[in-house]
Amino acid sequence: MGLSKNPSGIFSLVYSVRSLGTLGFVLVAAVSQLGCSFNDLKPMSHLIPAEDLTVPLDSQVKLSAANWPTADWWRAFGDPQLNALVNKALTNSPSMKAAAAKIRQAQAVEGIQAATLLPKVDGTLSSTRERFSANGTTPPPVAGTWQWLNQGSINLSYEIDFWGKNEAALQAAVGRTHASEVEAQARSLALATAVVSTYINLKLNNDELDLENAALNNHLKVLDLTNKRFASQLDSQVNVKQVEASIPASRSRIAELRENQELIKTKLATLTGEGASAGLNITSPKLKTPGTFGLPSQLTAELIGRRPDVVAQRWRVEATGNDIREAKSRFYPNVSLTSFVGLQSLGFDVFANGSSRVLGVAPALSLPIFEGGRLRSNLALQNANYDEAVETYNQTILDAIKDISDQLTSLKWFSERYSQQRLGVETATEAASLAEQRYSEGLASYIDVLYAQDQEISQQRALAQLKARGLLLHAELSRALGGGYSPFATSETNTQ
Known part of the structure; x- marks a missing residue:
């Protein structure tokens, strides 16, 4: 009814x-x-499948599930001074502090994106002295008078994320935060490797300096013996002068090595985040050769999660995939809700009265109709960014496989090179000893002695360089295997 x-x-x-x-x-x-x-509009690139990644392994390589490097892999060299230098570098280096700042930046961006999923509430309070027009819409008796217009309100606004735009942007920010964190690990690994490599070079330089000092002593002994032979009229003064000429060359080489020693110490001090003067406190390295290096049995299966540079780039791919989701959602309507509640009055006497209250609710919907291709171009840009990230990831993993393969190839041939070089040193030492004996007996010239001594020093120098090469190979293989980085799970990229 x-x-x-x-x-x-x-x-x-x-x-x-x-x-x-x-x-x-x-x-x-x-x-x-x-x-x-x-x-x-779709991405064009694809991630290399893990099953397509293989590392060629020699039959003599030992495999074990426990052969991933530890996080403090440099301790295997058994040098407390090296341990202190690496720890100092990881703590004090400006590059590590810069990496920490990048993480904080990424975390801040993540926080900004997370806030878009929550309602926004703010308050306003204003008091305006205003003259109202006598000929306007305001009726008498206010028309034509000065009044205080007072207003206070609490405002709420909320964007309803129907299409997942803000969620996708948040996930992209989360991916970049993870990438920054892992990139800090990669930078830490690179810094530790740089300290270890420089320290090994210092040991090599010191070994060569000892050899050159020994060569100088040999030349001085030959000079003394030649002077005695000249005094006994068994040698000419020409021979004495020729022996003397070899001594400045040796001393010049010693000066070069001492210069290099100071430069290496300065580099170490810089890597540790200290001034050059700190290098003066670095003493001669006392490195030992680590034990036989095996390889993890799950090398190809786990390498993707063990190399921080690879993991960081995978997070970049994850982030750009979410950027695509966010770009697609911009094609759909945007739905938002705003509301306010507060007080409004002319004058102050009735401002706090309940009759002065105002409130309102304003749902809103915006739909892109014509935007000149901006949304399509933005999506095309994000697709291209994704393709770039994927191909960078693919190149990173290929470089990682090559990196390990190179280290294994060098390690495979190192033992044979080392054994042959030791044999060369033994032979050269025997030849130098025989030459000195023959010279003292007057059966050989000083040229024979100098040549034999130079050959001995040359062979010993090559052996010292090969020992340093072996130490570097252990360091480089530890780095190539991720340097003890602990893997963590990553979600699959969704670009659909």
Whole structure:
């Protein structure tokens, strides 16, 4: 009965329902059309499957599940001074502090994106002295007078994330935070390797300096013996002068090695984040050769998660995949809700009265209709960024496989090179001893002695360089295997 008395009300209700239905139909149709407007834009690159990654292994390589490097892999060299230098570098180096700052930057961006998923509430309070127009919309007695217009409100706004735009942007930020964290691990590994490599070079330089000092002593002994032979009229003064000429060359080489020693110590001090003067406190290295290095039995299967540079780049791929999701969601309508509640009055006497309250709710919907191709270009850009990230990842993993293969190749031939070089040193030492004996007996010239001594020093120098090469190979293989980085799970990239 009540409804029949108000047919206009029934018409309004029916019209409203029909209008909402029509609006919903138009909205669905528009969303469907928008969805079709970017289906032709897709990424073109694909990640290299893990099963396609192989490292050629020699039959003599030992495999064990426990052969991944430890996080403090440099301790295998048994030198407390090296341990202190690496720890100091990881703590004090500006590059590590810069990496920490990058992590904080990424975390801040992540926090900003996370805030978009939550309602925003703010408050306003204003008091305005205003003259109202006598000919405007304000009625008397206020019209034509000065009044205080006071207003205070609490405002709430919330974007309803129907299409996952803000969630995708947050996940992209999370991926970049993870990438920054892992990149810090990669930088830490690179810094530790640089300290170890420089320290090994210092040991090599010191070994060569000892050999050159020994060569100088040999030349001085030959000079003394030649002077005695000259005094006994068994040698000419020409021979004495020729022997003397070899001594400045040896001393020049010693000066060069001492210069290099100071430069290496300065580099070590810089790597540890200290001034050059700190290098003066570095003493001669006392490195030992680590034990036989095996390889992890699950090398190819786990390498992707053990190399921080690879893991960091995978997170970059993850982040750009979410950027694509965010770009796609921009094609759909944006739905938001705003509301406010507060007080408003002319003058101060009734500002706090309940009759001065104001409130409102304003749902809003915005739909992209014509934007000159901006959304398509943005999606194309994100697809291209994804392709770049994927190909960078693919190149990183290929470089990692090559890196390990190179270290294994060098290690495979190192033992044979070392054994042959030791044999060369033994032979050269025997030859030098025989030459000195023959010279003292007058059966050989000083040239024979100098040549034999130089050959001995040359062979010993080559052996010292090969020993340093062996130490570097252990360091480089530890780095190539990830330097003890602990893997963590990454989610699959969703670009659909």
